[in-house]
Amino acid sequence: MDNSDEESQNSSENSFNEMVTAAIGAGFAFVHMLHVPPQGNHVIQVPELTGRQWVDKLLLDAGRCYDNRRMRPENLVRLHSILCDSYGLTGSRELESIEALAMFLWVCGTNQCQRQMHERFGRGLGTCSKIFAHVLYAMTRFANDVIRPKDTSYSVVPPALVEYTPFFDGCIGAMDGTHIEVIVDKGVRDNHINRKGKPTQNMVAVHDFDMRFTYVGAGTEGSAHDMRVKRKAEVDASFPHPPSGRYYLVDSGYALRPGYLTPYPNKRYWVKEFQTRGPADA
Structure with a gap:
């Protein structure tokens, strides 16, 4: 083997060794960046609440219900009953009317968009749009009846x-x-x-x-x-x-x-x- 062949072989071996060293270093860094917990200290992942479970949970907490829906639980339940009885609010096999109303109040009360509605409640974007429009129609009919003077003659001093x-x-x-x-x-x-x-x-x-x-x-x-x-x-x-x-x-x-x-x-x-x-x- 002449000198040129020997030099070429040594160069190839050096390149291969460099590649192996770089790969080992990258793997070592990747493992340490993951911060893999040692055996025996596994983190338990708590499953996220479904949209309906979140609705029910907040109905049991007056403060959180008001923060997220701008309405106390008893008032929300009363409004739900009125809308269902007199203003056409309905549910479906996949979505109950109480969840539809809670979704609407959450969007309006906390300035959310329909993509956030889709993310939080796990419903499709098209479904979220239909739900919002359906509740909005019922709420508009309700508003036309309640946003008006109690006494149009104003005969009594307040x-x-x-x-x-x-x-x-x-x-x-x-x-x-x-x-x-x-x-x-x-x-x-x-x-x-x-x-x-x-x-x-x-x-x-x-x-x-x-x-x-x-x-x-x-x-x-x-x-x-x-x-x-x-x-x-x-x-x-x-x-x-x-x-x-x-x-x-x-x-x-x-x-x-x-x-x-x-x-x-x-x-x-x-x-x-x-x-x-x-x-x-x-």
């Missing part, structure tokens, strides 16, 4: 205002707007950008002095002024217009009009000062 009589005897509630963040198509996104640079809907709500909502109007772009939202609400057939001699309290974002009382301009109102002086001296 108990909360009795101590201020006769100054606020004509007041029937308060109206204000708020912005709700939304995700919309790129083509209409600019119309929804509010003054803070976020895509929103500018919605308006009316409530009485029992802290009950009597009207909620949504769907207007976030760039719209409060007065435009108000005018849009006023043409809604379900809007509770104040009768003659009655009015809503509104903020300075609205114009002073019959039926709508705004604050005095350039006047600062301090609760402490009002309580000290009393309404008769204000």
Whole structure:
């Protein structure tokens, strides 16, 4: 064997030895990165709760139920009964109606998306979409019946205002707007950008002095002024217009009009000062 053949063989052996050494080193590092526990200290994996099991578990814990569904267990069960009896909420062989309602409340109450709904409850994306639409339809029918004034004539002074009589005897509630963040198509996104640079809907709500909502109007772009939202609400057939001699309290974002009382301009109102002086001296 000449020198060139011998050198070639030595080079091949060195390359092979280097490859073996690298493989052993990589294997050693891989094993140690895994942190394999020694024998006798095995970690027991607790199986994850199914969606229905999670629903039942939280119904037994008032605090967690409220945190995840924004509703106490007894109220959730009562709402479920009402929706099933009068508003068309139903279940199926694969999914009971109580789980469908809990899924809907979890998504709305904690700002989840349908992919998270699919991940948490183990349902297909198409199924999640159908469940949400089904419960939403029942909830919308329910809302149309309960979000309205109890007494459309407003003939009785609210108990909360009795101590201020006769100054606020004509007041029937308060109206204000708020912005709700939304995700919309790129083509209409600019119309929804509010003054803070976020895509929103500018919605308006009316409530009485029992802290009950009597009207909620949504769907207007976030760039719209409060007065435009108000005018849009006023043409809604379900809007509770104040009768003659009655009015809503509104903020300075609205114009002073019959039926709508705004604050005095350039006047600062301090609760402490009002309580000290009393309404008769204000």
